[in-house]
Amino acid sequence: MSSPKRHSAQTYIDGILAQDRVLLSQAITVVESTLASDEALAQEILEQVLPHTGKAIRVGITGVPGVGKSTFIEALGTYLTDTLGHHLAVLAIDPSSQRSRGSILGDKTRMEQLGMNPRAYIRPSPAGKSLGGVARRTREAMLLCEAAGFEVLFIETVGVGQSETMVHGMVDFFLLLLLAGAGDELQGIKKGIMEMADLLAINKADGKNLAAARLAQLEYQNALHLFPPAASGWWPQVLTCSALEQSGIAELWEQVRAYEAHTQANGYWQQRRQAQNLDWMYRSISHKLESDFYDHPQVQTLLKALSKEVSEGLRSPSHAANELLQIYRRYTKI
Amino acid sequence: MSSPKRHSAQTYIDGILAQDRVLLSQAITVVESTLASDEALAQEILEQVLPHTGKAIRVGITGVPGVGKSTFIEALGTYLTDTLGHHLAVLAIDPSSQRSRGSILGDKTRMEQLGMNPRAYIRPSPAGKSLGGVARRTREAMLLCEAAGFEVLFIETVGVGQSETMVHGMVDFFLLLLLAGAGDELQGIKKGIMEMADLLAINKADGKNLAAARLAQLEYQNALHLFPPAASGWWPQVLTCSALEQSGIAELWEQVRAYEAHTQANGYWQQRRQAQNLDWMYRSISHKLESDFYDHPQVQTLLKALSKEVSEGLRSPSHAANELLQIYRRYTKI
Numbered sequence: 101m102s103s104p105k106r107h108s109a110q111t112y113i114d115g116i117l118a119q120d121r122v123l124l125s126q127a128i129t130v131v132e133s134t135l136a137s138d139e140a141l142a143q144e145i146l147e148q149v150l151p152h153t154g155k156a157i158r159v160g161i162t163g164v165p166g167v168g169k170s171t172f173i174e175a176l177g178t179y180l181t182d183t184l185g186h187h188l189a190v191l192a193i194d195p196s197s198q199r200s201r202g203s204i205l206g207d208k209t210r211m212e213q214l215g216m217n218p219r220a221y222i223r224p225s226p227a228g229k230s231l232g233g234v235a236r237r238t239r240e241a242m243l244l245c246e247a248a249g250f251e252v253l254f255i256e257t258v259g260v261g262q263s264e265t266m267v268h269g270m271v272d273f274f275l276l277l278l279l280a281g282a283g284d285e286l287q288g289i290k291k292g293i294m295e296m297a298d299l300l301a302i303n304k305a306d307g308k309n310l311a312a313a314r315l316a317q318l319e320y321q322n323a324l325h326l327f328p329p330a331a332s333g334w335w336p337q338v339l340t341c342s343a344l345e346q347s348g349i350a351e352l353w354e355q356v357r358a359y360e361a362h363t364q365a366n367g368y369w370q371q372r373r374q375a376q377n378l379d380w381m382y383r384s385i386s387h388k389l390e391s392d393f394y395d396h397p398q399v400q401t402l403l404k405a406l407s408k409e410v411s412e413g414l415r416s417p418s419h420a421a422n423e424l425l426q427i428y429r430r431y432t433k434i
Numbered sequence: 435m436s437s438p439k440r441h442s443a444q445t446y447i448d449g450i451l452a453q454d455r456v457l458l459s460q461a462i463t464v465v466e467s468t469l470a471s472d473e474a475l476a477q478e479i480l481e482q483v484l485p486h487t488g489k490a491i492r493v494g495i496t497g498v499p500g501v502g503k504s505t506f507i508e509a510l511g512t513y514l515t516d517t518l519g520h521h522l523a524v525l526a527i528d529p530s531s532q533r534s535r536g537s538i539l540g541d542k543t544r545m546e547q548l549g550m551n552p553r554a555y556i557r558p559s560p561a562g563k564s565l566g567g568v569a570r571r572t573r574e575a576m577l578l579c580e581a582a583g584f585e586v587l588f589i590e591t592v593g594v595g596q597s598e599t600m601v602h603g604m605v606d607f608f609l610l611l612l613l614a615g616a617g618d619e620l621q622g623i624k625k626g627i628m629e630m631a632d633l634l635a636i637n638k639a640d641g642k643n644l645a646a647a648r649l650a651q652l653e654y655q656n657a658l659h660l661f662p663p664a665a666s667g668w669w670p671q672v673l674t675c676s677a678l679e680q681s682g683i684a685e686l687w688e689q690v691r692a693y694e695a696h697t698q699a700n701g702y703w704q705q706r707r708q709a710q711n712l713d714w715m716y717r718s719i720s721h722k723l724e725s726d727f728y729d730h731p732q733v734q735t736l737l738k739a740l741s742k743e744v745s746e747g748l749r750s751p752s753h754a755a756n757e758l759l760q761i762y763r764r765y766t767k768i
Contacts, residue, residue, distance in 0.1 A: 143756070240752065295628075323656070377745050385724075
């Protein structure tokens, strides 16, 4: 297969800094590419735009399917762009997108209004072999969007898998959308996600749901008091909102800005950004060390046999690990 | 330094299976050893006793300092050994033990009664460079204790660090000890620990604390209803107990046994043990791949320079990761 046609790094860099949407989209495609021929180009673009990144507020948004995430993002996004005049980029991490072919943002009927908004930019989730790879590329797409002048970034994810921890590791603020309904709404939410949230919002707080939403708000607020305090010194609030009626949207965004002010004042904002940068370096290293190891044909063959013995308790995990590492070292001459 | 004097593997194996405490302790020392000369011996002991492991119930116990963990373990341990006739081994993971020199179990004044109980065996935490290493050795010490006929194992940990996730990954049941007092007791507990617990116990529910403990019980029970259900299909209860007055101890142990019955019936118990075995193999592999990488002198030198640039946002995390991996490959010829 021949390599796809590409511009020079400088063309992408200039285009991004000039806020050219077409070149931004093409540059994100380069960064998301798994082609070896794109790797050096992607690195060069990233290094060059790096000084122009970091100025946006990065917001992670999660919630199970059915919580009304896209309608919510459309409502909040329209408020941010039309009322406040911000430029907003929406990215998505969807580990299931390989199976369902773009279940998050690929669906053309979703976010129609925001999709036509000149101040908004929507980018679907890249496909990828591993969640770590998808997350890395989303993070780098985020940096390109920042360099292109977007002041607000949304990273959308479905609250049912492992992607939330990844998203939590790349954003400043993590928002969990919930529905009222006596705990049932959490059936799909993964454990630990509630404790990562900087804000809980009970969506669809309108019409007949309003009373139930207010009750849920009270219950969650009580429950959060039992949680350990966050390192940010921030106590997450529980709000109600209705994307349908556009209510509670401005109040919700005030919480995001209050968090920003609070953590910038106590230094947590900067600390966390620095720690996230380092963390991504360490994650990239681990990811590459492990993929080299597990992609090795001799390792794969032996792993298959040993996994069965280990899982059944016939061989100790550390003994099996040693054997696999010995094989790997022999063939790679470490 | 000359190698310490060791018996043959067979001597340790026979000793462990004959429930000889002295040889068990010496074998644990071999397993915990970081000496290269002990590695093959440790592996052989482990492989040989492996068929005799897995029959105990493994209970993780955590809670912040001040919650009364050692008094609680003494009370529950005495109940298990004296009233129920079980044989109990207590191990500890304490990531801070290097600094505080045995802050968990080294303290001679702690667990005095249980320490003299012929049915109980108490083993302090091994020191170690990395938490992963300490946890691996604790897990292997646990297997030796099982082979030596202990039916109940406690793995004690302080609920303030990262060790809980490690402990959670090696036990069947995870118990979180709490104190009453309007949320303040969680100041030291790490986020996410509450959601790992199979049982919450409000300790020191005696005298003037009794009313507050009952209130806390109610609050936590309500809060837990808002949590997503566990994969085990088990709903964690909140109990009160008093190690001082020996109250609530039998009821608490009934919960552990009820969990055992519930998860053995639905298959989760076996599934989880198998998954834990595999997980420990994968962890061992990751740990070794990473320690080889980070111990490399050229990597260490470059890492120091790059970390600063990455943390300050002057270089992209993935670019730095690639540079480090290139240096590593060049010197190790992968």
